[in-house]
Amino acid sequence: MTLKVITPEQVRNKTVLLKVDYNVPLKKIGEKIVVAEDTRIQITVPTIQMLLKNNCKVIIVSHAGRPKGKVDENLRLKPMAEHLEHLLGQAVISCKALTGEMAKQAVSRLQKREVLILENTRFDPRESKNDNSLAQELASFADIFVNESFSTTHRKHASVAGVAQLLPAFAGPAMEQEYHVLQKLLQNPKHPFVSIVGGAKISGKIEAIRNLTKISDVVLVGGGVANNFIKAQGIDICNSYLEDCAPTEKSTNGANFVEVALDLMNTNKIEKMLLNGYIPLPKIIYPSDVIAATAMNNPKSKRVVSLTSETEEGLSKDLMFLDIGPKTQRLYRDIILQAHTVFWNGPMGVFEQTGFAEGTHAVASAVAKTSAVTTIGGGDTINAVQHFSLQGRFDNVSASGGAALEFLTGKKLPGLEPLLA
Incomplete structure (x- = not known):
């Protein structure tokens, strides 16, 4: 079997739901929570840049920590959004909701070549249950699903496995590289x-x-x-x-x-x-x-x-x-x-x-x-x-x-x- 990898032609002018793993170490500087180590964020930057170059609307979903289906103020994704903003050199919109009216409005306002980060997927108890209702809500926001989070592919979660069954689903370039490296370790x-x-x-x-x-x-x-x-x-x-x-x-x-x-x-x-x-x-x-x-x-x-x-x-x-x-x-x-x-x-x-x-x-x-x-x-x-x-x-x-x-x-x-x- 071969990995389906996204191409510029497939994403051009589309709204893309991009699965990433921004579960990164955080630290406090004064009262502000900031990213302490950004390898997992940096890995996704070339993919986001490719999507923006092709007039995409980019909607990012990720988890952070283990909040067990409840909101944890220390695990919101705003610090990751601010750090990504710095790496991209452009504004990144941060939404304090994953689904519901607030998320729908944020998605509807999103313009081409803009980036939106929805809230921590694990704040929703449906995520770890691979609940189809959550997968459907997330899928309704986009035309295509791109996964750049190899690190979560062993999880049968709604934002990982569920959405991939509901939208045209592809691997991103970073996932492709990791897949082939591990394949080579196994085979040759x-x-x-x-x-x-x-x-x-x-x-x-x-x-x-x-x-x-x-x-x-x-x-x-x-x-x-x-x-x-x-x-x-x-x-x-x-x-x-x-x-x-x-x-x-x-x-x-x-x-x-x-x-x-x-x-x-x-x-x-x-x-x-x-x-x-x-x-x-x-x-x-x-x-x-x-x-x-x-x-x-x-x-x-x-x-x-x-x-x-x-x-x-x-x-x-x-x-x-x-x-x-x-x-x-x-x-x-x-x-x-x-x-x-x-x-x-x-x-x-x-x-x-x-x-x-x-x-x-x-x-x-x-x-x-x-x-x-x-x-x-x-x-x-x-x-x-x-x-x-x-x-x-x-x-x-x-x-x-x-x-x-x-x-x-x-x-x-x-x-x-x-x-x-």
Whole structure:
């Protein structure tokens, strides 16, 4: 199947409903809420400019945060509209409603070559239910639907999947690029192919890790994700974060995540990976040492802990594993630098805290330095790259976290399917 990508001829003089993902970090400057990091907004600017050049009326829909179907004043889209106005160099109209009379009037007043942003889609409880009445209201505003939000294509929501069933639906150029990058990772990566998976939660990543073990030469794990693999080896993780469910409360995979991690390691025991010549390495590599502390804000308690199957004598049960250790950093760096393809999703530790940023910095620097084709994905990964001032050092930057990972599992995405022909 091929992706249906919008062309200037298809949109000329049309009213376009443009789905974007402006779920960006915000900050307060005095009493004003402003955009703190704008990668997801910048990605959409060329598409909006193309639409305006072709005499379109552009109606933007996006979500921000998780307001659970209620209005949250801190999650309105006005700061994003003001930031987009700055990037475009022209006025952007902001409407405080998504549907209803106020939205209808804003749409009816919209002129060619003007941009309107409707209110946060997740203020409406119908959005997450993929309610057809909301999809119909949104569809009634436009002639064509263009999706530039690959990061939400795994959501069966009204503004993602619902509207795409009611209007002629196309992918935008940014989505096309992301789709082809991920397709290439799945179908034709250059080897050695190194995948790096971190972040706090394993629930949305376990199936992607399973699939990545099939297409990668090695999968390096860090962050809270790694704790499941460490515990699966019988190593005490003390008071570290662990996303898991009790054996009596089985996950959708039919087992708790520690059991799934153990199964993945048992079925992917040894592979050959380029590391100063081809030598045997496990397919999934977890940290051999960590930087731990009893509290993130207590640097005096910080220490390096070597991980073995035997509990280290005198190891405090209050310790939390908050970053990968120096030995692991060196190993991960060496592997990354000898790769021909790298995919990275998720930080190695609590990089926002100075004392626990070394692991993520080491990985980020290695991915930036390697001669491999590099793809990084997910909001936390992008934030880490910004944190270490490494922007512009990667071949492909995907704003998609969960959607990219679900795509790499081979699953059909409800927001992507209507865009395929």
